[in-house]
Amino acid sequence: MRALTWHGKHDVRVETVDDPEIINPRDAIIKITSTAICGSDLHLYDGFIPTMKAGDILGHEFMGEVVETGVKSTLKKGQRVVVPFTIACGSCYHCGKHQYSACDNGNPADNQDLGMELYGQPMSGLFGYSHLTGGYAGGQAEYVRVPFSDTGPIVIPDGLDDDEVLFLSDILPTGWQAAENADIEPGDTVAVWGCGPVGLFAVQSAFLMGAQRVIAIDHFPHRLELAKKFGAETINFEESKTYEALMAMTGGIGPDAVIDAVGLEAHGFFVDNVIDQIKASTFLGTDRPHSIRQAILACRKGGRVSMPAVYGGFVDKFPLGAFMEKGLTLKTGQTSVQHYMPALLNAVIEKKIDTTFLISHRLGLEEAAQGYKMFHDNQNEVTKVVLKPGLAPTPAGKESRHV
Amino acid sequence: MTLPKDDAPASTAKSQEGITAGIGELRGPKGDALASWSVTINRPHGDLYTFFHDFAHLPQIMDNVDHVEVIDALRSHWVVKAPAGHLVEWDAIITEEKEGELIAWTSIEGADIAHAGRITFQDAGARGTVVTATIAYHPPGGLLGKTIAKLFQREPEIQVRRDLRRFKQLMETGEIATNARTTKQFDEEMA
Ligand SMILES: NC(=O)c1ccc[n+]([C@@H]2O[C@H](COP(=O)([O-])OP(=O)(O)OC[C@H]3O[C@@H](n4cnc5c(N)ncnc54)[C@H](O)[C@@H]3O)[C@@H](O)[C@H]2O)c1
Ligand SMILES: [Zn+2]
Numbered sequence A: 001m002r003a004l005t006w007h008g009k010h011d012v013r014v015e016t017v018d019d020p021e022i023i024n025p026r027d028a029i030i031k032i033t034s035t036a037i038c039g040s041d042l043h044l045y046d047g048f049i050p051t052m053k054a055g056d057i058l059g060h061e062f063m064g065e066v067v068e069t070g071v072k073s074t075l076k077k078g079q080r081v082v083v084p085f086t087i088a089c090g091s092c093y094h095c096g097k098h099q100y101s102a103c104d105n106g107n108p109a110d111n112q113d114l115g116m117e118l119y120g121q122p123m124s125g126l127f128g129y130s131h132l133t134g135g136y137a138g139g140q141a142e143y144v145r146v147p148f149s150d151t152g153p154i155v156i157p158d159g160l161d162d163d164e165v166l167f168l169s170d171i172l173p174t175g176w177q178a179a180e181n182a183d184i185e186p187g188d189t190v191a192v193w194g195c196g197p198v199g200l201f202a203v204q205s206a207f208l209m210g211a212q213r214v215i216a217i218d219h220f221p222h223r224l225e226l227a228k229k230f231g232a233e234t235i236n237f238e239e240s241k242t243y244e245a246l247m248a249m250t251g252g253i254g255p256d257a258v259i260d261a262v263g264l265e266a267h268g269f270f271v272d273n274v275i276d277q278i279k280a281s282t283f284l285g286t287d288r289p290h291s292i293r294q295a296i297l298a299c300r301k302g303g304r305v306s307m308p309a310v311y312g313g314f315v316d317k318f319p320l321g322a323f324m325e326k327g328l329t330l331k332t333g334q335t336s337v338q339h340y341m342p343a344l345l346n347a348v349i350e351k352k353i354d355t356t357f358l359i360s361h362r363l364g365l366e367e368a369a370q371g372y373k374m375f376h377d378n379q380n381e382v383t384k385v386v387l388k389p390g391l392a393p394t395p396a397g398k399e400s401r402h403v
Numbered sequence B: 001m002t003l004p005k006d007d008a009p010a011s012t013a014k015s016q017e018g019i020t021a022g023i024g025e026l027r028g029p030k031g032d033a034l035a036s037w038s039v040t041i042n043r044p045h046g047d048l049y050t051f052f053h054d055f056a057h058l059p060q061i062m063d064n065v066d067h068v069e070v071i072d073a074l075r076s077h078w079v080v081k082a083p084a085g086h087l088v089e090w091d092a093i094i095t096e097e098k099e100g101e102l103i104a105w106t107s108i109e110g111a112d113i114a115h116a117g118r119i120t121f122q123d124a125g126a127r128g129t130v131v132t133a134t135i136a137y138h139p140p141g142g143l144l145g146k147t148i149a150k151l152f153q154r155e156p157e158i159q160v161r162r163d164l165r166r167f168k169q170l171m172e173t174g175e176i177a178t179n180a181r182t183t184k185q186f187d188e189e190m191a
C-alpha cells in the first residue's frame, strides 16, 4: 500500500510499504477514505517529538471502511467507521472510568518504560505518534490496523459525508473536552489562546456550554475571522497587547476561564534527550509569547485553566506563584475520545456543531508531503488539510503547491 | 538502637540491610539484589492464580522464556532464550503455594541462573487484584549477575515490569498489545 512516512525534520514521504494484517483477535483492518493532518503532526514534522523512527507511518485522524476483522472484532465488513486517535482497551480500570486516554493496555509493554521514566506512569497508546505512545502505524495511508476494534471505532450511519464526521477522531472531542475542562458557568467569559482546529472547536463548544462571551487570541487574521463567525470577540496578538486587552475587555477582572489551545510549538518542548537541540533551534530563537504563562496571568482569581495543548517535558518560568496565590484550577490531558464520540456524532447529525467549515484543502494521499508543507508554512489560509487516498491529484491540489 | 521500620516493601529499601531482610523472606539460593514490581489487574485473584499456577502458560507473557515443561506438581523445567540464538535451561521447584494467594519457587541447585521468586495475588475489591512479583538474584557485576544481565539483556527489574504488564494485558483484554503492522514484523519481534 501507499503511506505517508516520517524520515526526519521536515522530511515526510509517500512510500510503498507492506499492507497491514490482522495480528490480534480484536483487530480490524480499515481502508482509509479520509485522513487529516493535525497540529500535533506538525510537532512531529518539526522534529520536536522524541522516539520517532525513520519509516514510521503518521496520522491519527482517520476514517474508512472495514475490510477485514479479527475473530473477536464486533465490526462488520463494509461498515464505515471513524477511529479515535487514542488506543484504549475498554476493560481496564481507567477505561471503566471513561478515562480512555489513560488506558493501561493500549501501549505495548516494552514501549511503556520510557513514559514511566519521563512521567512517572506510562502513556497510553496513540496512532502514528512516536514510540513513546506505542509505535503504532498511523492512518495517513491506504489501510491501517486498528487494535481493540470492538470498543474504539464508531459506526457512521448512512447519509453523512466523511467531511462531516472525520473530526470525531480527535479535534472535535478535543475542543469539546477543552471547554468541559474549563467548567464553564452561565454568564462566564472564556478566553481561548490559538484559533487552530482545536481552539475553534473549543470556541463553539464554550458557547454551547453557556459561556456568555468567548475571546479568541491568535495572529492569523483568517483564523480569527473563523472564530468571529462563531460569535467570538478577537485579539490579534501582533496588533494588540493580549494581557492588557483581556483586562480591559473584562472590566479589570480577567476571564473566568482560560483555554490554551496553542501548545509546545510556541514555547519549546523539553525532554532530557532533546533539550540541547531544542534550545539551540527553537526555544531561544522564538519571541512568541508563552501562551500558558499568559493564560495563567490573565485568568481571574479563583478561575479555571484548561490546557488541551500538548506539552512534552519541562517548561521554564511556569508562574507557579500566580497559580497558587490566585487559587486557580488546571485541567488537561490527551482527549478521552471514546467518551465523547456518541454524543458529538449526534450533535453533528442535529447540526448543532459545524465541522466542515474548517477544511481548507482536500488532497490525494500522494500529495500528503505537500499537505504538510502547506499546513506548516501557511497557517493563515491552510486551516485543515484532509487527505483522500482515492482522490487523484487535482488541479486545485497542484495549484496549492504554489501557495 | 533500631528504628521502627516503615511500611514500604523491602525491595524499595535504600540500605543493603533492608534489602537483605526482604531477600530473607524468600526460600532458596539468594543473591543480594531484589527486583520487585506490582500491577493491579481488573480480574478476580482466583482467575489470575489459576492462569499463573500452570507454568506452561508463562511463555505467553514472559518474552524471554521459550517454553516451560511441567514435570510434576512441584517441579518444572525452564528453557530460556539467550542472545545469539542460545538457550539456557534450569529446573525450578515450588517452595510454597497458597491457593489463590501466593506461589513461591526457587531454582534447583546447580542451575545456571540461580534465583528465587515469589508472586502474590492480593484482593483489591472493585479494582481487581494487586499482583506483586519479587525475584532475588545476583546483581550484574558478580559472575552470576553478569550472566543474568546478559541473558535478559536488561535489568531484571525492567524484565519483571514488562512481564507483569503483559500478564495484565492478557488477563484484562484477552490479548497482548503489539504495534506490529504485519505478521512478518510480529514474528520478527517474537523471535
Ligand atoms: N489534548 C489532545 O488530545 C490534543 C488533541 C489534538 C491536538 N492537541 C494539541 O492542541 C494544540 C492545537 O492544535 P491545532 O491542531 O489547533 O494546532 P494549530 O497549529 O493548527 O493551531 C495553533 C494556533 O495557535 C496559534 N498561536 C501560536 N502562538 C500563539 C500565541 N502565543 N498566542 C495565541 N495563539 C498562538 C497559531 O497561530 C495557530 O493558529 C496543539 O498543541 C496540538 O498538539 C491536543
Ligand atoms: Zn490530532
Ligand SMILES: [Zn+2]
Pocket: A088, A089, A090, A091, A092, A093, A094, A095, A102, A103, A104, A105, A106
Ligand atoms: Zn483500557
